[in-house]
Amino acid sequence: MKKILVIGGVAAGLKAAAKARRCDSQASITVLERGKIISYGACGMPYYVGGDVNDIDDLMKTPVGVLRSPGYFKNAKDITVLTQTEAMAIDRDSKVVTVKNLATGEDDTLPYDKLVIATGASAIKPSLPGVELGNIYSLWHPDDAKAIRQGIEAGKFNRAIIIGAGLVGMEMAEALTKQQLQVTVVEMKDQVFPAFLDPEIAGVVSKYAAEKGINLLAAEKVEAFIGETEVTAVKTDKRTIPADLVVLAIGARPNVELARAAGLTIGTTGAISVDDEMRTSDPDIYAGGDCVENINIMSGQKVFAPMGSTANKHGRVIGENLCGGHVKFKGVLNTVIAKVHSLTVGKTGLSERDAKQLGYDYITVMVAGPDKPHYMGAKSITIKLIADANTRKVLGMQAVGEGEVAKRVDVAAAVLTMGGTIDDLFDIDLSYAPPYNSPIDNLAVAANAVMNKLAGKFNGISPITAKEKMQTGKAVFLDVRTPDECKQIRLADCPNIKYIPLGQLRSRLAELNKADEIVAFCKISLRGYEAEGFLEGAGFENVKVLEGGIVSWPFACEKEE
Amino acid sequence: MKKILVIGGVAAGLKAAAKARRCDSQASITVLERGKIISYGACGMPYYVGGDVNDIDDLMKTPVGVLRSPGYFKNAKDITVLTQTEAMAIDRDSKVVTVKNLATGEDDTLPYDKLVIATGASAIKPSLPGVELGNIYSLWHPDDAKAIRQGIEAGKFNRAIIIGAGLVGMEMAEALTKQQLQVTVVEMKDQVFPAFLDPEIAGVVSKYAAEKGINLLAAEKVEAFIGETEVTAVKTDKRTIPADLVVLAIGARPNVELARAAGLTIGTTGAISVDDEMRTSDPDIYAGGDCVENINIMSGQKVFAPMGSTANKHGRVIGENLCGGHVKFKGVLNTVIAKVHSLTVGKTGLSERDAKQLGYDYITVMVAGPDKPHYMGAKSITIKLIADANTRKVLGMQAVGEGEVAKRVDVAAAVLTMGGTIDDLFDIDLSYAPPYNSPIDNLAVAANAVMNKLAGKFNGISPITAKEKMQTGKAVFLDVRTPDECKQIRLADCPNIKYIPLGQLRSRLAELNKADEIVAFCKISLRGYEAEGFLEGAGFENVKVLEGGIVSWPFACEKEE
Ligand SMILES: Cc1cc2nc3c(=O)[nH]c(=O)nc-3n(C[C@H](O)[C@H](O)[C@H](O)COP(=O)(O)OP(=O)(O)OC[C@H]3O[C@@H](n4cnc5c(N)ncnc54)[C@H](O)[C@@H]3O)c2cc1C
Ligand SMILES: Cc1cc2nc3c(=O)[nH]c(=O)nc-3n(C[C@H](O)[C@H](O)[C@H](O)COP(=O)(O)OP(=O)(O)OC[C@H]3O[C@@H](n4cnc5c(N)ncnc54)[C@H](O)[C@@H]3O)c2cc1C
Ligand SMILES: CC(C)(COP(=O)(O)OP(=O)(O)OC[C@H]1O[C@@H](n2cnc3c(N)ncnc32)[C@H](O)[C@@H]1OP(=O)(O)O)[C@@H](O)C(=O)NCCC(=O)NCCS
Ligand SMILES: CC(C)(COP(=O)(O)OP(=O)(O)OC[C@H]1O[C@@H](n2cnc3c(N)ncnc32)[C@H](O)[C@@H]1OP(=O)(O)O)[C@@H](O)C(=O)NCCC(=O)NCCS
Numbered sequence A, B: 001m002k003k004i005l006v007i008g009g010v011a012a013g014l015k016a017a018a019k020a021r022r023c024d025s026q027a028s029i030t031v032l033e034r035g036k037i038i039s040y041g042a043c044g045m046p047y048y049v050g051g052d053v054n055d056i057d058d059l060m061k062t063p064v065g066v067l068r069s070p071g072y073f074k075n076a077k078d079i080t081v082l083t084q085t086e087a088m089a090i091d092r093d094s095k096v097v098t099v100k101n102l103a104t105g106e107d108d109t110l111p112y113d114k115l116v117i118a119t120g121a122s123a124i125k126p127s128l129p130g131v132e133l134g135n136i137y138s139l140w141h142p143d144d145a146k147a148i149r150q151g152i153e154a155g156k157f158n159r160a161i162i163i164g165a166g167l168v169g170m171e172m173a174e175a176l177t178k179q180q181l182q183v184t185v186v187e188m189k190d191q192v193f194p195a196f197l198d199p200e201i202a203g204v205v206s207k208y209a210a211e212k213g214i215n216l217l218a219a220e221k222v223e224a225f226i227g228e229t230e231v232t233a234v235k236t237d238k239r240t241i242p243a244d245l246v247v248l249a250i251g252a253r254p255n256v257e258l259a260r261a262a263g264l265t266i267g268t269t270g271a272i273s274v275d276d277e278m279r280t281s282d283p284d285i286y287a288g289g290d291c292v293e294n295i296n297i298m299s300g301q302k303v304f305a306p307m308g309s310t311a312n313k314h315g316r317v318i319g320e321n322l323c324g325g326h327v328k329f330k331g332v333l334n335t336v337i338a339k340v341h342s343l344t345v346g347k348t349g350l351s352e353r354d355a356k357q358l359g360y361d362y363i364t365v366m367v368a369g370p371d372k373p374h375y376m377g378a379k380s381i382t383i384k385l386i387a388d389a390n391t392r393k394v395l396g397m398q399a400v401g402e403g404e405v406a407k408r409v410d411v412a413a414a415v416l417t418m419g420g421t422i423d424d425l426f427d428i429d430l431s432y433a434p435p436y437n438s439p440i441d442n443l444a445v446a447a448n449a450v451m452n453k454l455a456g457k458f459n460g461i462s463p464i465t466a467k468e469k470m471q472t473g474k475a476v477f478l479d480v481r482t483p484d485e486c487k488q489i490r491l492a493d494c495p496n497i498k499y500i501p502l503g504q505l506r507s508r509l510a511e512l513n514k515a516d517e518i519v520a521f522c523k524i525s526l527r528g529y530e531a532e533g534f535l536e537g538a539g540f541e542n543v544k545v546l547e548g549g550i551v552s553w554p555f556a557c558e559k560e561e
């Protein structure tokens, strides 16, 4: 009887165990977990803190409401789970793991034929003065989530500071504003989601977040936490901000001490190195989840990309390979998605920053548009595509908006996985009916816009470039929307702007100067693009289009009061 | 100056014209439309009839509310649109089109350098007695939609009969039930959506439709319409049903008379034959939209697949090629999607029926599951995959449920377009966060289930096969859900059923007989699959799993009162 031992009892570990059981009904399978609880959906914690989920145990239940306790794993899957049991050392020669029972303090050794390391990652705690004060939390374990929610319910917290504007930070910003706290997010880098978004898409998110009352302080560094026993303020390099709750969300580090001590290869990312069958440098030891590094299939580079989706896939691959399988894990696209109130932001593949760093000759586009016909109550989404200018291969995609973003991210991820081009993106026969889509999907429009740029027919510029031009006061900004639209909302701080609706452009051409640099735009810049074509046809030679239009303008607008 | 003439002023025609204008700012572009209105979103009509859209003009407006009238096309796009102008004949030698002004009755000829035929399709009207009676409509033109809605608002209609359970029929079934009419759908074939769904998925739709009060009469043929001046009843081969409104929704036929008379090649489907650049057999004449045939990229066969999405794509391709481009249209996947109240049903690629007809050695699976974590308010979706058993290539996908079906259909369409396998489907790094998805997406689960079947680990059977086994009374149906779940809902009419929760299966094994054929299942048959593995490990040799579980059971269930 084969002995399978798994270290770590959450996503990767339990998935590997569960899959191994399905592949081998006879093996002895034991999972070690140093914590008191297992199999929890950490990803759901922001929704518990924010009040969407009322019972933290829901994050540990099956869809039909059964708690995934050690008893459940025993009865339903014949898997032994030992909680409060820490793996202390791996002896690879004699194939035993030394464990400590944290309740009794007793040590023991457990033999294995095949071992799985699924020790996960830990939240990074900055070594700053005052970091040990009360009411400073990471949101990493359900115990953290419970403590924060209890504090909220007890009325202890009014002013929260979140350190870090990444996934956990921004999800917590939603959660805490929903709970009526005053929320400030302090981010060292100069934008939200610095790890994966390009600045113009990040700008759309932060503008929206500000509207939802989230106070974002970017390019600002925390220097200390102030307070006697409990935190009362956070000191940054720019100011001191009062706070009664601090959430640390500055990332995670893989738990690799055990693996390192056992002499297993650790990769350059700092996570455990595995081959494409999820095997470590010891053929009898597999590793998966947040403690290992992945390959990004677009760049070919090793990355530390700790995700619950990846951890589960790793687990399944490991489970099968533990039982003699040879399933391969292909890699990741560093796909992410996050909800900030009713805004969704997502990304897959390379960002523009990545493409530049990797030396690609790339082209980008940003297009906005309704996510279905306007008469069906459409919401806007903005898509940024990054493509190889030579091979036309799609390199990456980012999307943001209150509309259906997730669908487009997932279709893009499929195309990236298959190595597709912008032409493939247009070719896909996507489903169309008015409740779900427009006849030509936003992704296809984005692909068309890239084609138009490559063909020299669409001279788009990003809002960041446009803002620079705006500030010089030289370029003429040409707003081709209807007077009604212009009354409602306009670009702010634009010294040189001209309003001519597209339908009047032909008759009012004399109002424009062929020698001027013109930046045409509209709500989404579809009409801006049409204006470009018309002006160029009429002999204008320096016409550009503001990509994404007003909808995706990350800077200030004037609105009708 | 190049003269471009377009016949047909809705999707394909106007799209071709609009794109041609963007590719050539100098060309003269004229569009002929025999009707009074142009550029309408026919697809939105069911939502106007049902009351989601209040002004029919919304279907003819741009997203910012501008009516797409001939004046709009003139001013914004410099395109001349002649309404009430019918193209009567094409003289290919002299390159002129004879037109009739339907308002004045005058004839004229218009010369062209390049011609586009975008004459669309027409609703099929059965030649049955009484078909000319009042209050019998096709839903084809906005005038039809207006007439039906006016009748509803005037309180004229109480009992509607829809002939045909395809896309238009079922969308109208939703619309008319929303308007509080009694709705009966009469369908000649033995299921809903006979043109694209396999029966077990169709069964899920019709069960749901019945719950929404839609009375479906399948395998029933209309023989006559009864009434004096207005319809009062419909006579079928089984009964006579009173009705004060009849909607004919039995499909469409391409409008090819003009093309045929001009000697252009008509394909075997009855639609105009075009090459991959959308050119007819005359190199100066392009055709697109509902009047042409398409190639199905999975089967390689020519198909008549009249869709608004395809018509718009055709138009864009034609517009570019009219101006010297050589853009290719790759083909279609016969992707469809439809909403029936809060249920979504979609399909892309080949159905099982198609795969069988084409001689594939195929494998199918049907899996149900929540569309995101249960604690985020998940809804169920059921996915059916059809894959090549040898190459593992995905051939087709169908999905149904109240959850997020469209996203999965579109991801599947992307994979099909790229020629992907079930392994690719698992490899895609889909976006995961609790508001949007489960860590392992339903599509990946479906792919895994196919892999499990191919590996002999998942002995799934379709509900239709299961129903046959149930009726013999020989197979033991093993429901492994919890007692609470079983109290709420159970399979009806099952003579030989046994209830043992999965967690008790190990201890209650003696209650089952190794010689019996056992059909295990649960709510979605995830636990059914785990039961199979366990029973087989314990020496049972004839265990099957009911694919899709209770959630996808298209037959009757008993419910807690
Ligand atoms: C707030 C939050 C939100 C998130 N949102 C998302 C999201 O939206 N999408 C997404 O994809 N991912 C998300 N994640 C990430 C996701 O939760 C992780 O990727 C996933 O939990 C990793 O699973 P794992 O099994 O590899 O590691 P972990 O979940 O970290 O589990 C490892 C376990 O191993 C145990 N362990 C470690 N060392 C030992 C030892 N020596 N002996 C015994 N036990 C040991 C630990 O106690 C721990 O319980 C989120 C994470 C957080 C914290
Ligand atoms: C109720 C309904 C719901 C639908 N739902 C969907 C859906 O959800 N998804 C989807 O993809 N598709 C849907 N469709 C189909 C979609 O509307 C059509 O595919 C699309 O309109 C086809 O566009 P077309 O330009 O090719 O043809 P048409 O829209 O048929 O336009 C052709 C035009 O040509 C004109 N014409 C014909 N002959 C001549 C002539 N000799 N001279 C001058 N003019 C002429 C006609 O008057 C007509 O206006 C739906 C259709 C209907 C009716
Ligand atoms: C749940 C957990 C224990 C894994 O257990 P599991 O048994 O593999 O998971 P599931 O209950 O989802 O079952 C999945 C199996 O059922 C199959 N399945 C799912 N739905 C099915 C259906 N409708 N019909 C047939 N089979 C189905 C799947 O294919 C899979 O089998 P396979 O791997 O052999 O192909 C582990 O993932 C875990 O503890 N997760 C919680 C923590 C977590 O994931 N955190 C990170 C995200 S917040
Ligand atoms: C609307 C219609 C006139 C086509 O006109 P159109 O100008 O091609 O369509 P749009 O207004 O959507 O503009 C599309 C163009 O803008 C571009 N575009 C769209 N959004 C953009 C953005 N945010 N930034 C830059 N360009 C953008 C597109 O790429 C496309 O240009 P291209 O074809 O040169 O690449 C025609 O499709 C029609 O009449 N439709 C109504 C009927 C119908 O479709 N019925 C069937 C479905 S119900």
Ligand SMILES: [Ca+2]
Pocket: A456, A457, A458, A459, A532, A536
């Ligand atoms: Ca240009």
Ligand SMILES: [Ca+2]
Pocket: B456, B457, B458, B459, B532, B536
């Ligand atoms: Ca089996």
